[in-house]
Amino acid sequence: MVARQDICLRRLGxxxxxxxxxxxxxxxxxxxxxxxxxxxxxxxxVSAVAGRHVLAIQDTSEITFATTPGRRRGLGEIGKGRGRGVLVHAMVAVDAASGGCLGLVAGSVYIRKGRIKTPHAKRALEDKESRRWIDTAVQAKSVLAEAATVTIVADRESDVYAELGDAARRQCPSADARDARSRRGGRRHPVEGGGGAAVRGNAPP
Incomplete structure (x- = not known):
């Protein structure tokens, strides 16, 4: 599938x-x-990251499939609810010095199972979809154990206060994310293109 850039089994055959x-x-x-x-x-x-400064970059992709109202094919809502498909949240390791891709690290593939009526702010962290940012970072710990330095990079959707705290508890050298809201603490750096700032939360010594 990777070599042929195709997922149709008939064509792959x-x-x-x-x-x-x-x-x-x-x-x-x-x-x-x-x-x-x-x-x-x-x-x-695991072996590719050994001894390197690794940028552990994570993000979510929406994979859309053609469906009809009468045939949803077991797929969940994506985007604003107009499409159907699956979501892939992945972390990739990149060499900070050369920019070369070292490989995939961790992630998840999931389907949204209907709409949740409880407001986001009133849900526990384990009941929020944003939990994936923390879970992926935890999965990555053993894979990136031999790296000299690890910097986790994510966009503003990962601006979960618990994630920065969890990164510190794991003694992750740094966790960079685009800031989704104003808050005190951390060092702010402008992000090219606007719409937020990168907040670096360094782990305690």
Whole structure:
């Protein structure tokens, strides 16, 4: 799929029925889970980050699929609710010195299961979708353990106060995020393009 830049099993099978059936059997195997596939992202990244200053960049992508009101295909709402699909939240490791991509680190693939009526501000952190920013950083800890320095980078959606505090407790060298609101503390740096500032929360010695 990566090499061919295609997810259609029929096209990937190149007209060979046996290959197409093989793909279906692999994906239908109970041992092939989303969790195990995600774990496989980081297997080669562990050694690639050793001794480097790593930028651990995380963000969320919306994968849209064509649906109709009568056939949602088990997909959840994305965007403003006009589309249907899945969400992929991933962290990628980048060499801070060269800018080279070192590999995928951690992440999650999920579907929104309907709308939540409880206001966001009244929900516990574990009940919020924004929890993914913290969970991904925690998953990354073992993968990036051999890196000389790790700087977590994310956009303003990750501006969760608990995330900066959690980064400090994990003794992460720094956590950079675009600020979604004004608050005291941290060192502010203008972000090119406006709309917020990067707030760096350094861990205590």
């Amino acid at each position: 190149e007209g060979r029925r046996a290959r197409e059936v093989g793909f279906h059997r692999l994906l239908s195997n109970d041992k092939v889970t989303i969790e195990r596939l995600i774990e496989g992202w980081s297997e080669q990244t």
